[in-house]
Amino acid sequence: MALMMQMSMTPTKTAPRLPDPALPLADWADRYEIVVPARELTAIEAARLALGHFPRWVRVLMAIRNAAVAPFGLKSSGYHSPNTVEMIGLFPVLSQSAHQAVLGFDDHHLDFRIVVDVDDSPKGKTVGVTTLVRRKILFGRIYIAVITPFHNLIVSAMLSNVGRRLAGSETR
Incomplete structure (x- = not known):
């Protein structure tokens, strides 16, 4: 319990590393991290916790986004590629290992990847989310x-939700 009180459930914005093998030509990126209580946690589990269930306000924003971009022929979030094996929330899983899950898809205005990674840290596990974007045309730059x-x-x-969920599971 004392460890939970010391942990901040507020993610921090950190510098992403470019180029990133998940999207080598990315020209826009950001990264957020949060330290969560220590437990066995794979990247795909962290991705499911982060991306599997959006709050209502996010679903409303995504519906507005999808309606706004439909006239421009953009893929809606939740686009299903014929080769997609698994979806987490709105996003196809492109690759996964114990420490990293890569989600995303390519569109004509931009390509994007969401990289969820989990690493050991002195206070538990660090869960990171890196968003990588390759803006292909002017509309991609405007959109971002x-x-x-x-x-x-x-x-x-x-990420705050991931922290709260995992902190809650530690108290049970």
């Missing part, structure tokens, strides 16, 4: 500029 403030709120909320 418009959604970035919302993206920051959403990613921070997702």
Whole structure:
């Protein structure tokens, strides 16, 4: 219990590393991290906790986003590639290992990847979410500029939820 009180359930924004093998030509990236109570946790489990269940306000924002971009022929979030083996929330899983899960898809205006990773830390596990984007055309640049403030709120909320869920499971 004392360890939980010392841990901040607020994610921190950290510097992403570029280039990243998940999307080598990415020209935009951000990264958030949170330290959660120590337990066995794989990257795919962390991805499911973060991306599997969005709060209602995020679902409303995504519905507005999908309606706004539909006239431009953009894929909606939740696009299913014929080769997709697994989906987590709205996103196809592209690859996974014990320490890293990569989700995302390519569209004509931009390619994006969400990289969820889990590493040991002195206070538990560090769960990181890196968003990588390769903006292909002007519309991709405009799109990222418009959604970035919302993206920051959403990613921070997702990671906070992971922290709260895992902290709650430690007290049971």
